[in-house]
Amino acid sequence: MASMASLLSLSLSLLLLFNGCLARPSEQQFQFQNECQINRLNSIEPTSRIRSEAGTTEWWNPNAQQLRCAGVSVMRQNVEPNGLVLPYFTNAPQLIYIVQGKGIQGTVLPGCAETFQESQQGQGQQSRGRFQDQHQKIRRFRQGDIIALPAGVVHWFYNDGHERLVTVNLLHTANSDNQLDNNPRRFSLAGNPEEEQRKLRRFAQQQIQGSTSEREEMEEEDEEEQDNRPSRRPSGSRHEQQSSSCNNLLCAFDQEFLAQAFNVDSSLIRRLQEVRGHKGSIIRVRDRLDVVSPPRMEEEEREERQQEQRYRQRHPFARSDNGLEETFCAMRMKENIADPERADIVNPQAGRLSTLNRYNLPILNALGLSAERGVLYNRAGTVPQWCINAHKILYMLEGSARIQVVNENGDTVFDDNVEQGQLLTVPQNFAFLKRAGSEGAQWVSFFTNSEAANTPLAGRVSAIRALPEEVVAASYQISREDARKVKFNNQDTFFFTSSRSERRDEA
Numbered sequence: 001m002a003s004m005a006s007l008l009s010l011s012l013s014l015l016l017l018f019n020g021c022l023a024r025p026s027e028q029q030f031q032f033q034n035e036c037q038i039n040r041l042n043s044i045e046p047t048s049r050i051r052s053e054a055g056t057t058e059w060w061n062p063n064a065q066q067l068r069c070a071g072v073s074v075m076r077q078n079v080e081p082n083g084l085v086l087p088y089f090t091n092a093p094q095l096i097y098i099v100q101g102k103g104i105q106g107t108v109l110p111g112c113a114e115t116f117q118e119s120q121q122g123q124g125q126q127s128r129g130r131f132q133d134q135h136q137k138i139r140r141f142r143q144g145d146i147i148a149l150p151a152g153v154v155h156w157f158y159n160d161g162h163e164r165l166v167t168v169n170l171l172h173t174a175n176s177d178n179q180l181d182n183n184p185r186r187f188s189l190a191g192n193p194e195e196e197q198r199k200l201r202r203f204a205q206q207q208i209q210g211s212t213s214e215r216e217e218m219e220e221e222d223e224e225e226q227d228n229r230p231s232r233r234p235s236g237s238r239h240e241q242q243s244s245s246c247n248n249l250l251c252a253f254d255q256e257f258l259a260q261a262f263n264v265d266s267s268l269i270r271r272l273q274e275v276r277g278h279k280g281s282i283i284r285v286r287d288r289l290d291v292v293s294p295p296r297m298e299e300e301e302r303e304e305r306q307q308e309q310r311y312r313q314r315h316p317f318a319r320s321d322n323g324l325e326e327t328f329c330a331m332r333m334k335e336n337i338a339d340p341e342r343a344d345i346v347n348p349q350a351g352r353l354s355t356l357n358r359y360n361l362p363i364l365n366a367l368g369l370s371a372e373r374g375v376l377y378n379r380a381g382t383v384p385q386w387c388i389n390a391h392k393i394l395y396m397l398e399g400s401a402r403i404q405v406v407n408e409n410g411d412t413v414f415d416d417n418v419e420q421g422q423l424l425t426v427p428q429n430f431a432f433l434k435r436a437g438s439e440g441a442q443w444v445s446f447f448t449n450s451e452a453a454n455t456p457l458a459g460r461v462s463a464i465r466a467l468p469e470e471v472v473a474a475s476y477q478i479s480r481e482d483a484r485k486v487k488f489n490n491q492d493t494f495f496f497t498s499s500r501s502e503r504r505d506e507a
Contacts, residue, residue, distance in 0.1 A: 036069040036427050041405055041414035043422040046076060050196045052280025054083030055164075057196055062173070062184055063206050066425035070391035070448060071174020073184035074423060077157075079103075079165040082285050085157040087189040092171040092178040093367040094149040097444045099397060101165030102142040104291070108154040112136055112329035137330070138291060144338020146356055146371050148363045151177040154189060158289050168395050170446045175368055183207065186281075188248040193281040197247055246275040335361045337373040337444075350380035350495035351436075358450040370447045376401060379498035381435035383490070384457035390449035392426040394418070401434040401441035418443075431457065458486075460493045 044066070046058035055078050062073040073092075079085060079101070087108075141147060149155055159165040173182045183204040186196065250258065251273050259266045335356055336342065343352035355372045358365035370390070376382070376399075394403075396418045405414040407430055417437065418424050426432050434441070456462040464472065465487045472483040490496060 035065050038065060038069060038407065038413055038427060038430075039411065041066055041424065041426075043414075043416060043418045043424045045422055048199045050193075050199060050280065052193075052282035053277075054284035055079040055085075055282035057281065059184075059199065059203075060423055061206075062182075062203050066427070067393075068182070069427050070393055070425050071172065071182060072391075072393055072425075072446070072448065073171045073173050074393065074395075075169045075171075075184075077165075077167045077169065077282070079157065079159045079167075079282055080284070081159055081162055081164070082288070083159045083165070083282050084285050084289065086191040086193075086281050086283060087154050087156040088193075088281065089152050089154045089187050089189075090149075090171055091151060091180050091185040091187075092173045093151050093175050093369060094147075094172075095170045095367070095369050095371055095446050096147040096149065097168045097371070097395070097446075098141055098143050098145045098147070099166040099168055100143055101159060101163050102140070102161045103157055103159045103165055104138050104289075105141055105147065105157050106136065106138050106155060107149065107333060108136055109329055110153075139334065141334060142336065144336045144373070145334045146337055146361075147334045148361060148367055148369070149333070150363075150367060151175065158285070160289065168444070170369075170393060172367070172369055172448060174448070177367075188281060189250065190248050191281050191283065192246050192248065192275040192278060194247050194278075196281060246273060248275075251275070331363055332361060333363055337371065345494050347380075347492060347495045347497075349377070349497045350492070351376040351440075353494060357452065365450045368448065368450050370450050370452045372445045372447070374441075374443050374445070376434070376436035376441045376495075378438055378440055379436055380440075381496050381498075382433055382494055383459045383462065383492075383496060384431055384433040385454045386429050386431045386457075387426070387447065388429065388453050388455055390447040390452040391428050392432075392452070393446045393448075394424045394426065395444050395446075396420050396422050396424075397442040397444060399439045399441040400437040401443070402437070403432060403434045406431045456494065458496075459490045 044060060044064055047061040048059045050057045050059075058076045058078075060067060060074045062068070067073060077085065087106075157165070157167075171184050172178075173184055181204075184200060186193065186200070255266050255269045255273065258269045258272075262269070337354040337356050339354075340352060343354050345353040351374065353372060353374045355370070356364070357370040364370055374382070398420055400417045400419045402417050403414060403424060404412060405424075405426055407413050407427075413430070414424065418434075457464060459465070467475075467487075469480050469483045469487065472478075472486060473480050476483070476486075478486075
């Protein structure tokens with residue numbers, strides 16, 4: 001009986017252990033698992049384009065099967081010089097890649113100090129008694145930066161350069177931090193992004209109705225009707241009806257309540273809630289945005305890295321899993337992955353690859369995301385491979401590449417060129433390869449795991465090379481000599497070159 005009781009106790013312990021190990025933080029991860037029954041993929045482009053005063057916002061249809069499979073939504077913003085993306089937050093973590101341009105960006109982290117303050121030097125007699133502004137840290141960004149933003153965190157962007165600012169934003173709506181649904185949601189603190197909100201609501205309605213596409217004529221009808229839509233106010237509201245629509249967060253609250261909350265006059269709240277014109281979510285600043293200037297880019301990056309290094313030296317045994325310990329308020333939230341000197345894998349004849357994950361940007365562990373930026377030269381390619389633990393969402397920055405994707409049945413679900421500005425999702429464990437066109441190819445990829453890992457099928461660290469020759473020979477019914485060639489002929493870890501493939505074809 002004693003042995004039986006011990007066995008029962010051991011069984012219960014193992015059951016609890018495995019139940020804890022296999023538990024998921026949220027059922028949302030599996031909400032669209034059936035969407036990954038993919039027999040065909042397509043490279044896709046934005047389906048909605050919303051105009052603002054100083055730029056445009058474009059959304060890929062989040063109901064596209066490949067995006068629902070990955071549990072992500074993607075948008076692209078184009079901001080004119082002196083354009084300000086008004087403060088907002090989203091229901092999901094974001095990775096933002098700076099395709100073009102430069103500027104400054106602010107992120108409001110809850111509970112953190114306002115470390116940027118106006119200087120009182122040189123302001124003379126007139127500045128005496130004037131309140132000095134203070135706010136949270138402002139960061140500079142430039143082309144090639146990845147900016148990581150947690151869900152629900154307010155942020156804004158300002159283009160202080162002389163060329164257009166272009167960003168690609170990925171929202172991981174299937175992330176456990178998003179407890180609403182898998183629809184992308186933007187919560188605006190200012191402005192009147194009514195048209196964009198209406199497009200996002202239409203996407204949500206399409207999801208409920210099972211629709212996976214959006215008609216262009218419906219888009220045009222929406223654009224024509226936007227000026228005629230009345231302002232949406234709660235019934236019985238005490239504040240006066242405004243001539244222009246307003247659907248940011250401040251507009252719907254009662255004026256008296258807000259006046260008490262901010263400790264200001266109701267007349268000031270009325271001006272805050274009064275939105276003139278349809279400027280959208282990107283406005284043009286009349287003069288240059290005059291804020292406390294952050295340090296130069298190089299100084300800022302050096303300071304952040306030194307601070308991170310000092311923390312690790314003071315706490316050599318501290319866990320760095322979440323990147324959100326003592327340095328939460330000053331943590332690094334961006335990294336440039338376009339600099340050739342930063343590349344992790346380089347082949348002078350084929351190209352280079354830079355990766356970004358939880359180890360070189362710790363905040364990514366909290367977001368459950370990672371990224372890579374790749375460059376392929378003329379007709380060079382990457383070996384066949386698959387991502388073992390994440391979906392891959394690829395955006396083509398420059399040039400084009402022919403990409404092939406194969407599912408578990410050995411079926412080719414995609415075999416076509418992906419051109420500049422197009423998007424392609426490669427589901428987890430689907431094998432893929434890419435070969436650049438005559439002008440080469442540059443891309444950025446987002447992964448739904450903070451330490452995404454690929455398994456190459458060919459090359460020096462490949463699955464095939466790790467197999468014994470006898471297993472390779474028996475599996476493919478070839479001689480051991482041919483098996484040896486398959487294993488060892490490509491000594492590269494990631495790439496193949498056009499000259500090598502052409503020589504093989506000629507032979």
